[in-house]
Amino acid sequence: MSEQPSLNWDLPDPFTMTITVRPDDTDRLGHANNVVYVRWLEDVSWAHIDSLGMTWALHEQTGKAMAITRTEVDYLMAANAGDELVLGTWLTDWDGRFRSARQFQLIRPADGRTLLRALSTHACVDLRSQRPSRAPAEFARILSSAMVTGGRGFPG
Template sequence: MSDTPALNWDLPSPFTQQITVSPDDTDRLGHANNVVYLRWLEDVSWAHIESLGMTWALHEETGKAMAITRTEIDYLASANAGDELELGTWLTDFDGRFRSARQFQLIRKSDGKTLVRALSTHACVDMKSQRPSRMPPEFKRILGSVLVTGGRGLDQPTS
């Protein structure tokens, strides 16, 4: 039996990515820098949608992409060099036309402590004009197939 606590996810069945905090990830205070957390959120987002078939090739083929319009991050505790983390994400909102949202939870594996909760919102844009655009059917099919209910949603404040 392992002494490692079970990870208590906010929502069921997250898409996850393992992270080991490197010394290069830390700042002058000795913990992971805020910019690093943002990079981790972007990395897991891309890995998640690509695993669903929403590849960069599909983006280029359709000429559309989902651009981040807002990111909210609640830093609850710090991560330090050497910490083993698990970052989970869920697609939690999708209007079927232009917008989607995803939630994140970052947990330190050694003690099961949630270090970060975050929410990002996205809008579909035309890749050439960079202007808002309706989602292509391929995006609707993929994003609509993995929506997790019970998330914070697009219009709910963070707690």
């Protein structure tokens, strides 16, 4: 999961995940289903934060997690079974206390086309109560150090 330098990324140095669209990822229209795209966004998000040291063990140790509060997805072109794709992500905002934002871009290397752009926002929650909670120092350190400037940040 490393940067694909020949691809035209919206921001520098994305964390990437390579995807091959499987036949069971497609819907009745013959292209990747919207639910599958959202699953890919979640998969790359977890892989990214895990690579930064914000592992599930750390979540359990602190009793906190970053929960998705909003996701905006722009489906620009269809992906079909057999397509090879690269999904990039960046942490693009962190308020230092509760909220973070993450940006995504999905590219098909065969033609260099961007198929999807997305933005998700997250809020820190207590794992037991599921209520908003200030992020622990460990999260703040990781999120601050990984944030990329120039992204879309928080919507609104």
